[in-house]
Amino acid sequence: MEFLSVRDAWKIIKDKVLRHVKIEKIIVNVRDALGSFAADDIKALIDYPKHDIALFDGYAVRAEDTTSASMSNPVMLRLTNKDVIGRYEAKIINVGETLPKGANAVLPYEYANVEGSIIEAIRSVRPYANIALKGEDVRCGTVIVRKGECIDFFKQALLLRAGIAEVPVWRRIRVGMLVIGNEVVRNMNIYLNKDDAVYDITSPLIIGALRKCCEVVDLGIVKDDENEILRMLQREDVDVFITLGGTSLGKRDVTIKVIEKYGDVLFHGITLVPGRTMAVGLINDRPIFMLSGFPVAAFAQLKVLVEPYILRIYCATIEVLPIMAELSSRVASTIGFLNIVRVKLREEHGKIIAQPLRLRGSGILSSIALANGILLISENVEGYDRGALVAVYRRDDPWGLKYVEGNIS
Amino acid sequence: MEFLSVRDAWKIIKDKVLRHVKIEKIIVNVRDALGSFAADDIKALIDYPKHDIALFDGYAVRAEDTTSASMSNPVMLRLTNKDVIGRYEAKIINVGETLPKGANAVLPYEYANVEGSIIEAIRSVRPYANIALKGEDVRCGTVIVRKGECIDFFKQALLLRAGIAEVPVWRRIRVGMLVIGNEVVRNMNIYLNKDDAVYDITSPLIIGALRKCCEVVDLGIVKDDENEILRMLQREDVDVFITLGGTSLGKRDVTIKVIEKYGDVLFHGITLVPGRTMAVGLINDRPIFMLSGFPVAAFAQLKVLVEPYILRIYCATIEVLPIMAELSSRVASTIGFLNIVRVKLREEHGKIIAQPLRLRGSGILSSIALANGILLISENVEGYDRGALVAVYRRDDPWGLKYVEGNIS
Known part of the structure; x- marks a missing residue:
């Protein structure tokens, strides 16, 4: 079997898959925009502060009048109620209030003694x-949120302050998620009592990881049955399909077989460990990402190719910063594959230490549940020695986007 | 005015405020537990895998039989369908299936040629x-989620895999949030057309920052009026009050006055910049955190003392890791105060650079909306020079907990 490199897979996604999703701008109330991606540059409608304002309680003064003031040589200022401050005058002002004309500073209460x-x-x-x-x-007319920026609660506050009630954002992508497997169940009693039953943990994991950037329509579980799978893929109310399971390289790649027959498989098998069984295709003019049924493999596939795909649709601009850490032990990698190594980051005497958790086992969930960091080892790197300084990413950050766009060697 | 040090303020909160909240354990379905904090150590109910299983499609074999196998010197194995594998036998196995007795490895399809x-x-x-x-x-009986751990989607998946349908978690704290100020509005038309109107941006910001760890009951906006404020603080369906505004050190500290009269002010004024006007008290046997009406000051106060308080109630164990970064310019600090410096982190030639954003202006939102990092400068440190290597925290991480618990000097 030939495995396509992760970056070549990304090229295919960009060239052949991206255009199959039609995404519209929608106008939403800023109060409902949290977590959405701006669909245009957004400019401030007003200045803020609207006027020069006090940031402390105290006295509005002319700063030049106080230049020589000190404990031993205080400067006398006359209190006034006028709208304009003259030389050696001061006016009581509360935090947030507009500065009277003539004043250019606030003298805090504790910097002055009052004598009548x-x-x-x-x-x-x-x-x-x-x-x-x-x-x-905020200056009227300047861009305060750029196209592709995610509106977090700070940006939301900034928009409101800038006088903006409604914003253009991208409609959220609707992902139809289908779990495939004869043995997969969502009933705890059946799981506990039936020897070969496997609890569906991959779908809640993937839904959790996707929730930040799209809406997930849960299509449930179907058996390893071509007709059943095909029937679920007729849904017209989703933009993209994600399947979990049925992508192995052997007999049970039932999902692939369905898409080969009724759609178009663009690739199957990528240089990703864990996660080499991933496939991407088109069915009924909709993209379909065929992920592993195993949680860690599916998570790796999601982060490396699906999340970047969705963020690219939103034209998202997200800076992903590495944490430089010292490896606590040697890590070997599978040459020719992009290795997704789970690490536990901890602080020790002011240094950040990355402890690699077990590499093997795409089905082994505990490794990634304990991990708070991800170390990427590229196809052409053999591994890293103990003590090496490596760039680690936060597990839940969109590090895959950074990788496929070429910023991580 | 005397300012209480932030750590002394934390001592008062631990000694006098913490016991005023009664928090109960509740039992919830694991599927509804996302974001909750475990109220007990939680142990796996079953082993996973339930049996030795294949991680690849291929042949179940006895590894010792293949020891000498190579391209030039292949080892012949007889295919069998029996439940037990004998010497030089192999059985087709699919990923996820239980290994037959006698087998101790899977030989992937690509490691073998088939001849009948x-x-x-x-x-x-x-x-x-x-x-x-x-x-x-997962090993039956071992602790997989510790008391105080937040159940993220990986932990949730691990619990389900371990056969756990319900978990004990802490009921979420209900925070009643009241905005105080004559000029504060939530109506964009009034904001745009009334010269002294200020849009309430602090409450959505604080609600956004708090949403991860508690439930917020929005009590709306009241004027700078003692009776109005007092009336809102009669609510019995909240655990804790947070007020925004009315805490200045001058004439408009109306919130403080209400608590002085009808409750108990434990402290007012702390060594925090921005955010020195914070007060904490008790009213009707409920804690009340009186924060600034200014967004950046309120955020600093929230992170330094309120969030740690709530996380402490949950016995939360959260590791907060610094990012070591090089300062792109000198930062001066206000001596005697804990300075909350907003920085923008970026990667440059593999180094992480922290660019300090403007220090001044507790009302200046854009500084923190642009920032992705927070640099803490302690009371006794004068500042840092350009090029200094400093520990920066992610803006939205609970770095205040780490500070008050004494791990950041």
């Missing part, structure tokens, strides 16, 4: 101290 | 190659 209608400034303030200038936070 | 009922092994396999042993992933 006179205050003694005992410390100086510089121009613009303790104030925020008009438009300092 | 004989196969020629052309490569050797070691004992236990390509199989998973009974209990290798």
Whole structure:
């Protein structure tokens, strides 16, 4: 069997699969936009602050009047209620309030002693101290959220502050997820009492990992039966199919057989460990990602090729940062394959240590449940020695996007 | 004004506030447990795999029979259908199936040529190659999720695999959140058209940051009015109150005044920048965290003292890892205060660079909306020079817990 390299597989996905999903912009209320990806650059509608405002409670003053102020040589300022501050005048101001004309700083209460209608400034303030200038936070007309950025709760707050009530975002991709396997069950009693029953843990895992970037339509479990599978793939209310199971390289690659007969298999078998049995195809003009039924393999496949595919549809711009860590033991890899090594990161005397968890076993869940980091070992690298400084990614970050786009050697 | 050190404030919270929340264990279906914190150690009910199983499609064999196998010197094995494998016998096996007795490895299809009922092994396999042993992933009786661990989708999958249908978790804390301020609005038209109106962006921000660890009951906005505030704090269906606004050190500390009169203010003013105006108290036997109305100050206060408080109630065990980064410019800090510096982390030639964003301005949201990292500068540190290697935390990680528990100097 020939295995396609992960990056060549990505090229096929970009060239032949991407255009099969039609994604529309929708306009949503900013309060409902959390987790969505902006479909356009979004510009501030107003300045914020709307005016120069106080950032502390205290006295609005002209900073130059306080220049010589000190404990031993206080400067006297006259309290006023006027709209305009003159030389050696001060006006009580609350945090958030607009600065009166003439003032260019706030002298905090603790920098002054009050003597009736006179205050003694005992410390100086510089121009613009303790104030925020008009438009300092948000300037009308500037882009505050770029196309492809995910709207997190900070961006959401920024949009609201910028006077924006509604935003254009991409409609969320609807993924139809189908589990395939005679022995797979979702009933705990059957799982516990039937010797060859396997609990469906892969679908909740993949749904959990996908939830951030799309909507998942759970199509349930079907047996290793071509007609059953085909019937489920007639759904027209989903954009993309993901199947779990039925992709092995031997007799039980039933999912592949269905797509070979009724659709188009673009590739089957990639240089990924765990996860070499992945296939991608088209059926009824819809992309179908055929993932392993094994949880760790399916997770690796999802991160390396499916998540990047979905993020690319959204034109998503996500910076994925590595954590540099020292390996606590040697890691060997399978040459010719991209190895997805699960590691446990911990801090030790100010250093970050990466402890590799067992490599083998695409069905072994505990390795990845304990891991908080992922080390990628490329096709042409034999492994790393103990003590090597390696770039590790957070398990749940979209590190696959960074890999396929070429930023990880 | 005297400012209490952040760690002393944490001591008061631990000594005097923690016991005011009664948290119960509840039993929930594992499928509904995502994001909850385990209230007990949870042990596996069964072994997984239930038996020794194949991890690849191929032939179940006795590994010792293949020891001398090579391309030039293949080893002949007789195909059998028996339940027990004898010397120089092999049986076809699919991934996931139970290994027949006598076999201790799987020879993948590509390691053998088939000649009728004989196969020629052309490569050797070691004992236990390509199989998973009974209990290798999950061993019956071992703890798979510890008390205080957050159940993410991997832990959820592990629990299901271990035969667990229901888990004891902590009921989620119900936080009543009240926004205080005459000028604060949630109506975009009023915000845009009324000169002194301020859009309530702090509450969605704090709700967003809190959503991971508790349930937020939105109590809306009230004016700077003692009776109005007091009335809202009569709610009996929440565990903890959080107020936003009305905590300044000057005239507008209306929230503090209410608690001074009708409850108990434990402290007001902490050595935190931004966020020095924070107060904590008790009212009607409920804890109340009085945060700033300014978004960045409120976020800093939340992360440094409120989130650690809630995680402590859950006995949460969360490892917070720093990212070591090189400062792209000098950072000065306010001596005597814990400085929460927003930084933008980026990768440059394999190095992680931390670019400090503006320090000043607790009301300036854009600094933290752009930031993906937080640098903590302790009370006794003057700042860091350009090029210094510093420990930066991810903005949304619970770094405050690590700080107050004493692991960050």
